[in-house]
Amino acid sequence: MIQLYHVHKRYPNGSEALVDVTLRVREGEFVFLTGPSGAGKSTLLRLLLVMERATDGQILIGGRNIHVLRDSSIPFLRRNIGIVFQDFRLVPRRNVFDNVAIALEILGLPRREIERRVNQLLEGLRLLHRATALPGDLSGGEQQRVAIARALVNEPAILLADEPTGNLDPELAAEIMGLLTDINRHGTTVVVATHDIHLIERYGLRTLALHRGRLADDRPRQPRPVVDLPSARVSQPVALASSPLSSQAVVDPSPDGPVAVAADDFDEGGDA
Amino acid sequence: MKRGPHLRYVLRQAWLLVGASPWLTAVSALTIALALTLVGLFAMVQFNASRLLRELGQSLTVQVYLKDGTPPPVAAQVEQRVRGRDGVRAVRALSREQDRARNRKLLDPELLQGLDEAAIPGQPVLEVEIEAELASRGDVEALVAWTKTLHGVESVEDVAFGAEKLRLLFAGVEIARTIGFVLSIVLLASAMFFVFSTIRLSVFSRRDEIDILGLVGATPTFIRIPFLVEGVLQGLCGAVLATLLLGGLHLELRGLVRDVYMLNVPWSLLPPGMVVWLFVGGPAVGLVASGLSVGRYLRT
Missing domain, CATH: 3.40.50.300 (P-loop containing nucleotide triphosphate hydrolases)
Incomplete structure (x- = not known):
């Protein structure tokens, strides 16, 4: 690869x-x-x-x-290629949904398809209830999960x-690593x-x-x-x-x- | 299949850009509006002056005075020569008596009382009507040159050409046109620079977002489009403001010309063509300025 x-x-x-x-x-x-x-x-x-x-x-x-x-x-x-950074690099003016949707908007997908895929991924990452929150209102772990969602949404x-995991406490780091290994298990x-x-x-x-x-x-x-x-x-x-x-x-x-x-x-x- | 960004996405992003700095956008639109208004004013003054000159040109005549006692065959030769000139619409030959009769009508009846007939000026004359289309500056110059050649004809005593003053008017309009053109360029360039700076600020305030878009695979075009639309929106606002300004100015001046100067001349500061140009020019200024601004940033 x-x-x-x-x-x-x-x-x-x-x-x-x-x-x-x-x-x-x-x-x-x-x-x-x-x-x-x-x-x-x-x-x-x-x-x-x-x-x-x-x-x-x-x-x-x-x-x-x-x-x-x-x-x-x-x-x-x-x-x-999906990319995740230590400092999350989320767009502060866009809410969680819009931050994740960026990667699909550039593909020109229909809005309905974008909504379906983003919501599905946010649900899988237990972020759906935070979809309208701005990055500044999220915890470090949540922000990193949003960044991972953005990196993964276009598969x-x-x-x-x-x-x-550089900016996360051990518990959140373990959670993020669990997420990454799970992603890897899916290919x-x-x-x-x-x-x-x-x-x-x-x-x-x-x-x-x-x-x-x-x-x-x-x-x-x-x-x-x-x-x-x-x-x-x-x-x-x-x-x-x-x-x-x-x-x-x-x-x-x-x-x-x-x-x-x-x-x-x-x-x-x-x-x- | 190639797919571009959705219109909804582009408009939303552009709207967010505008909303992020509404004052800057307003000042930018106002700058464009002022530039367009002044350019529009120059253009309309130019347009109306040219139309007025064209109308003046329609009554353009040259009087070719012949010497007293010019034999009819010689007069006919001169008339023939005048008729041969391009742009001469009609030539009317007046005898001394006919010219005197015409002049008599022009004089105050009180002055004519007890006046000897011989004291009223009268001279054989050829009244030459010029085609209205010739009333452009270059043609007036050519007409003046032509009348000078008539001075050299032996039987011609004098040539009166009222368009000498018209020539001055043409020169004045020409100078005004040049000044207007230069000022228009300066004004539009200033407006463009302002939009350029506004968009640049907008781009810099969003460089984190631009970087992220680039990292997730957005093409430069995808990144640029919302900023370009922001520039176009500013230009569009400027065009609307300029139309309102020119419209208001037109109504004010029309009242002034009609009621104060008692002139009933047809003129307009805002003909339909002008509105079209404003609505093309404003967004074009915004588009070019934002294109330069975003292009510069994304190249570096």
């Missing part, structure tokens, strides 16, 4: 956010992306959303090379979450960037560790530990990797290597 081949991201000031990252996330997988602050987690998510372009290397999503994606095709790629193939590929080591250990899912822009470790899915620790944020680099900081040594290499698909033809069947 997601493939990165020797991806580099260098900024004009010379700092390297990502160095030679090669990895693969399969369809339907749940992957934690971890590492200390500045490790490159958010940069990687930004590259997947084409909020930034890689300096070098290739990124394939669903077999399509987004490194060569035309600017005009970016919106159509993003319709296949994307991939859900990216950048520190989705959506989920990538969660977090530096909450306890959260990662608790779920024992595949974990990609970044350190100073390099892929430091790729720990496969573990038997789920029955550890019910409250999540705690750590500021130290996550010590998952015992191997040297070589991305090449630990990645899931693709036998067929990078596919130079000039695939910038994401479905442009939406609005103008």
Whole structure:
């Protein structure tokens, strides 16, 4: 579903956010992306959303090379990727219903269909009774659930979450994680960037560790530990990797290597 | 199948944008209205002046005075030459007696009492009527040049061309037109700049929303449309205000011209064509200004 081949991201000031990252996330997988602050987690998510372009290397999503994606095709790629942020990024002037409906309005769906799908999702997330509330009147957990609803309402193939539990207390964090794993069980590929080591250990899912822009470790899915620790944020680099900081040594290499698909033809069947 | 944003969505978003800063929108619409009103005034003054000049042009005549004693064949030659000029509608040859009789009618009867007949001016003359269509500035210039060539004809004593004053009028209207045009550009550019700034503020106040829309897959067009509609709505409000202003001004001035100056000339500050132009121009100003504003933001 997601493939990165020797991806580099260098900024004009010379700092390297990502160095030679090669990895693969399969369809339907749940992957934690971890590492200390500045490790490159958010940069990687930004590259997947084409909020930034890689300096070098290739990124394939669903077999399509987004490194060569035309600017005009970016919106159509993003319709296949849901995104959830730590700070929720809800529109403060729009109520819960309208915040979720944004993702369907851009598709130009009939109003009745939008209402049906949004209400169904809000009901599933126990938010229907808050449909007319403004984000400022919601708790942190509710706001994050609204953000997840917005990311999911158009049924994307991939859900990216950048520190989705970062602003939540342990109880709410567990609730959000439960929601994300449930979404994953329904077939959506989920990538969660977090530096909450306890959260990662608790779920024992595949974990990609970044350190100073390099892929430091790729720990496969573990038997789920029955550890019910409250999540705690750590500021130290996550010590998952015992191997040297070589991305090449630990990645899931693709036998067929990078596919130079000039695939910038994401479905442009939406609005103008 | 390509589907664009629903009209209902666009109008709702545009309405929310307008409602978010109603005072700014009102001032913006007022700026457009003032600009359109002044441009409309210039246009209408221009329009009415041109119409007046056209009407003056319909009574345009050139008097070609021939020397006393000009033999009839020579007079006929001059008449032939005058008739050959493009735009000459009719030529009437008057003898000295006929000219004297005509002048007599123009004089006060009291003055004529005891006046010797020979003292009344009279001279053989060709009265030349000019086509009304020639009464545009360039043609008047050509007519003046033509009358000057007639001065050179041996049997012609003088040429009186009343359009000399008309030429001055044309020049005056031309200058007014140029000034009006420049001022119109300045006014419309100012209004555009104001709308540009208003929409820009609107865009900046919603940049979080714009970013989110972009992240969930909205195209730049989808993001831009509500702002463009906001600009159009401002322009539309401006057009309505300008129409009311011009209408009010027309009623006031019409009363003034009719009752104070006792003039019964047909004129209008707000003909139907003008209303159409206001309702096209206002939204166009809003659209262009908001397009520039939003385009600039979304490019950066």
